Amino acid sequence: MKILTAAQTSQADQATMQAQGIRSDELMERAAAAFCEWLLARLAADPARPLHIFCGPGNNGGDGLAIARRLYQEGFRARVWLLPASKYSADFQLNRQRLPPELVCQALNPKRLPTLAPNALVLDALFGTGLSRPLSGTAADVVQHLNSSGACVVAVDIPSGLFANSPQPPDSAVTRARYTVSFELPKLAFLLPQNAGWVGEWLVLPIGLDPTFIHNLPVDNFFVDADFLAGRLPARSKFSHKGTFGHALLLAGSRGKIGAAVLASKACLRAGVGLLTVGVPAVGYGIVQTAVPEAMALTDPATDFVTELPDLKPYAAVGIGPGLGQEDATREVLRQLLRKATVPLVLDADALNLLGTNPDLLGLLPPDSLLTPHPKEFERLVGQPARDDYHRLEQLRAFAQQYRCYCVLKGAYTALATPDGTLYFNSTGNPGMATGGSGDVLTGVLLALRADKRLSPLDAALLGLYAHGRAGDLAARETGQAGLVAGDLADFIGRALQELTASTPLL
Numbered sequence: 217m218k219i220l221t222a223a224q225t226s227q228a229d230q231a232t233m234q235a236q237g238i239r240s241d242e243l244m245e246r247a248a249a250a251f252c253e254w255l256l257a258r259l260a261a262d263p264a265r266p267l268h269i270f271c272g273p274g275n276n277g278g279d280g281l282a283i284a285r286r287l288y289q290e291g292f293r294a295r296v297w298l299l300p301a302s303k304y305s306a307d308f309q310l311n312r313q314r315l316p317p318e319l320v321c322q323a324l325n326p327k328r329l330p331t332l333a334p335n336a337l338v339l340d341a342l343f344g345t346g347l348s349r350p351l352s353g354t355a356a357d358v359v360q361h362l363n364s365s366g367a368c369v370v371a372v373d374i375p376s377g378l379f380a381n382s383p384q385p386p387d388s389a390v391t392r393a394r395y396t397v398s399f400e401l402p403k404l405a406f407l408l409p410q411n412a413g414w415v416g417e418w419l420v421l422p423i424g425l426d427p428t429f430i431h432n433l434p435v436d437n438f439f440v441d442a443d444f445l446a447g448r449l450p451a452r453s454k455f456s457h458k459g460t461f462g463h464a465l466l467l468a469g470s471r472g473k474i475g476a477a478v479l480a481s482k483a484c485l486r487a488g489v490g491l492l493t494v495g496v497p498a499v500g501y502g503i504v505q506t507a508v509p510e511a512m513a514l515t516d517p518a519t520d521f522v523t524e525l526p527d528l529k530p531y532a533a534v535g536i537g538p539g540l541g542q543e544d545a546t547r548e549v550l551r552q553l554l555r556k557a558t559v560p561l562v563l564d565a566d567a568l569n570l571l572g573t574n575p576d577l578l579g580l581l582p583p584d585s586l587l588t589p590h591p592k593e594f595e596r597l598v599g600q601p602a603r604d605d606y607h608r609l610e611q612l613r614a615f616a617q618q619y620r621c622y623c624v625l626k627g628a629y630t631a632l633a634t635p636d637g638t639l640y641f642n643s644t645g646n647p648g649m650a651t652g653g654s655g656d657v658l659t660g661v662l663l664a665l666r667a668d669k670r671l672s673p674l675d676a677a678l679l680g681l682y683a684h685g686r687a688g689d690l691a692a693r694e695t696g697q698a699g700l701v702a703g704d705l706a707d708f709i710g711r712a713l714q715e716l717t718a719s720t721p722l723l
């Protein structure tokens with residue numbers, strides 16, 4: 217799915233009206249209908265629950281009024297509150313007139329804001345994507361009132377006061393929604409940790425925006441779901457052999473961290489690599505050979521950390537970093553690897569920390585390398601803390617463009633930046649994956665997919681990120697989130713990839 221800016225959303229609305237020959241109030245009606253269908257399923261459980269709808273002066277308020285009318289038709293008597301304003305949008309006014317006269321509809325008085333019972337359901341239709349400045353005055357007071365009421369707030373389209381694609385000034389008033397119900401496509405704001413307290417759980421409902429316009433619209437950001445990946449992972453051909461899927465080399469592990477090498481190796485094999493060789497210090501030889509008998513092991517002459525770069529000739533891709541340590545000799549191995557490699561590289565963990573502390577190494581990064589930092593590792597890489605989550609994304613975009621690489625930023629919605637500066641946000645995964653070793657598993661998966669010559673660097677990265685999160689979701693069904701350990705992820709990678717694999721046509 218594409219992620220549109222607020223301005224692009226309004227263009228998509230206009231294009232849809234033109235292409236489909238509908239008026240703006242008809243499009244609004246679709247949004248209201250979709251919202252009500254979603255809400256009614258929840259209201260049915262408790263029809264007596266007090267229901268309040270807060271409407272602003274624009275089309276977000278218009279949505280609120282259309283929702284109030286539709287809920288009334290379904291037998292629900294909401295109390296409708298209107299924010300006083302100097303002007304109201306045409307569709308607000310139209311839907312105001314369409315309200316049945318029996319429906320209680322009152323102007324908000326900032327001195328006497330309505331009492332909201334803690335069990336009340338509140339629909340926040342104050343401001344949507346037309347927000348042009350932070351909230352102040354009565355609008356801000358109303359939002360603070362909703363936030364302190366303890367009522368369950370459902371935001372229509374976006375929490376009021378939240379910008380769709382740029383940061384909030386500190387201390388600005390924004391509705392704290394339990395749910396945010398948006399239309400057609402997600403907004404960038406929904407994907408950032410700094411907005412989680414406002415957005416709550418979010419979902420998008422289709423309202424039939426013009427697919428041709430959206431298809432042709434250039435965007436900087438994508439949200440990657442299963443549909444987005446459909447057809448990108450080819451099925452294995454009948455006569456494929458292990459050479460088809462590549463021979464990968466993983467350089468990982470140091471004393472006390474051989475487990476990282478084991479986890480990445482298992483994941484790499486489960487992600488379908490043809491052959492895997494693992495380069496570990498001597499202390500890890502027996503462990504790898506025992507824990508991952510499918511992998512071949514190369515022993516470094518040093519006992520505790522990697523000091524030598526193996527001959528790279530046999531390999532289709534090289535991964536380096538999990539549990540590696542940051543010894544001087546290991547740094548030199550990384551330097552040689554960056555100089556000599558002619559095949560795809562996947563760099564993680566200590567390989568990234570070494571890049572961060574030795575910026576001269578960054579200049580050696582071969583184009584199309586894949587880097588997988590978490591936010592702290594990323595900060596070390598760029599050498600500058602981010603002002604906020606939006607700034608961090610701009611740093612990520614700029615980094616990938618500068619070094620012509622694919623750079624991941626791990627998190628709840630892991631982002632992937634490409635050399636052309638596009639961002640792709642992954643949709644799978646859960647907080648159960650916030651456990652040691654999850655990142656090592658990701659490295660193994662990505663290494664396998666980069667070794668598979670059938671896949672482009674972009675598809676390998678997107679498929680790997682999605683499958684890793686999906687494996688976490690499948691595993692958590694069995695173990696619960698708290699009980700999830702990184703090794704479980706490796707066990708479910710095969711199933712996650714199978715779900716993504718294109719079925720071969722019958723004819």
Ligand SMILES: NC(=O)C1=CN([C@@H]2O[C@H](COP(=O)(O)OP(=O)(O)OC[C@H]3O[C@@H](n4cnc5c(N)ncnc54)[C@H](OP(=O)(O)O)[C@@H]3O)[C@@H](O)[C@H]2O)[C@@H](O)CC1
Pocket residue numbers: 226229240243244245247248272273274275276277279303305342343344345346347348349350351352355372373374399
């Ligand atoms: N066909 C469609 O387009 C569809 C749209 N849909 C719905 O429309 C929503 C977008 O509607 P919208 O563009 O009218 O903007 P909205 O957010 O309601 O507010 C704009 C008004 O607020 C005012 N205002 C802004 N900031 C302010 C502030 N800080 N403090 C005070 N006032 C402020 C602003 O005034 P101005 O900036 O001009 O001074 C203007 O009067 C979208 O989120 C979705 O819910 C759906 O129905 C699907 C079809």
Ligand SMILES: Nc1ncnc2c1ncn2[C@@H]1O[C@H](COP(=O)(O)OP(=O)(O)O)[C@@H](O)[C@H]1O
Pocket residue numbers: 590626627628629630644645646647648649650651652653654655656657658684685
């Ligand atoms: N709340 C979350 N939701 C989804 N995925 C998560 C969440 N927390 C962590 N993850 C995923 O788990 C992995 C953690 O990686 P990392 O921080 O490198 O762990 P480690 O260093 O322990 O291996 C990343 O892929 C990240 O996206």
Ligand SMILES: [K+]
Pocket residue numbers: 276340341342343344371372373374375376
């Ligand atoms: K809203």
